[in-house]
Amino acid sequence: MRRATRDCYKKWIMFDHPAAERTGPPMATDGTNARKIDRGEPEDGCPVSRGSDGVWTIRGYAAARAALRSTDTVQAGLGVETVEKMPAKIRRPVLYRDGPEHREHRRQTAKYFTPRRVDESYRELMERVADAQLDKLRGAGQAQLSDLSFNLAIDVACAVIGLTESRPGLQHRLERFFPEEFGEPGFTSLNGLYWVWRQAVNWSGIFFGDVRPAVRARRKQRRDDLISHLLDEGCSAAEILGECITFAAAGMVTTREFVNLAAWHLFTDEPLLDRYRAADEPERLAILHELLRLEPVVGHLRRRTTAPVELPAENDEMVTVPTGEVIDIHVGATNTDPSAMGEQPLAVCPARTLNDASAPGLSFGDGAHKCPGVNIAIMETDVFLKKLFAVPGVHMKKEPRVSFNDAIGGYELRGMVVAIPSS
DSSP states (O other), X not given: OOHHHHHHXXXXXXXXXXXXXXXXOOOOXXXXXXXXXXXXXXXXXXXXXXXXXXXXXXXXXHHHHHHHHOTTEEEESTXXXXXXXXXXXXXXXXXXXXXXXXXXXXXXXXXXXXHHHIIIIIHHHHHHHHHHHHHHHHHHSEEEHHHHHHHHHHHHHHHHHTOOSOOSOHHHXXXXXXXXXXXXXXXXXXXXXXXXXXXXXXXXXXXXXIIHHHHHHHXXXXXXXHHHHHHHTTOOHHHHXXXXXXXXXXXXXXXXXXXXXXXXXXXXXXXXXXXXHHSOHHHHHHHHHHHHHHSOSSOEEEEEESSOEEEEXXXXXXXXXXXXXXXXXXXXXXXXXXXXXXXXXXXXXXXXOOSSOOTTXXXXXXXXXXXXXHHHHHHHHHHHHHXXXXXXXXXXXXXXXXXXXXXXXXXXXXXXEEEOOOO
């Protein structure tokens, strides 16, 4: 075993857990590559480079963070080009706004996502929903983990957003909506017409089944949630629909994938699972942050420059990206940049020594568009997994199949079956 790997063991067993050293080594890995998701991308390369298609690829952590924090970059990808075709009088969802308007919206809504708010307002809900989902597992003896985790993420996100008057079938409506990639709408081809029709049906289903009932209830009486805040800002029901879809994608779909990914790692690494079960909450969250760093749900973040942007490259040199260029940040590469993450960046080591980097890397983004739901996503994942792995005899009966969402470079895990011994 190489010295770096031994050091990784030592750092982990001493991490915020004085008694851990007596329980044996906490992980089972050779320290080379603990990833389960293969995106088919090289694991190293130039920190900043320009491709033949004119797109700038960022693989270095420092360069990526600088691009995300720059006030001279705006959102690109994620359907921005489609949204820009909307009438100017319609307010864009927060994901598609930049500048002072975006910053002010984030400032006003930050209160819904603070660590204290999450702990005081949502922890009890997370506990209750997790118990309800695991009751299904106990009743049936086995279950699709993607279903349990999606129901968990839906209920928590709906509480934050204010989608609490939905008609039956919300999960089905969301399942139909989110597999649809951002296509090329139009009226000059059958594919374009089909895209327009299909998305119109999906948007209408969520509007009439979920958003309109919530808006009507809050027009009568405001509550302490996002929809009430948007109504106070003068948003129309259609504009609130756009915001709800954005937050649903961020708070439901990505959380489901990470719950499945983290469970997969834990089921297949007994020492890691033992450590997770024995740990207190700070150490459990550190383990989850490390898994997310290693396996970011969103694999690509794209920005477009509105002015020349200087980014750090190799050997302390700076590279200037001209105005109007697209930047494609490879999150998986930035999160394993040795200059930021230290030795053995592909190993699982929650106590690793970081060099001016955050524990989950750039998995939640950075800068003005950093995911606001960081605290919610990690806490609900931990609440659910702690309870799941406390179920006697729980095991993975079937591993997940892996597919990919090319729009965000993300993985989708389906088919993982968890089971308990029959009584």
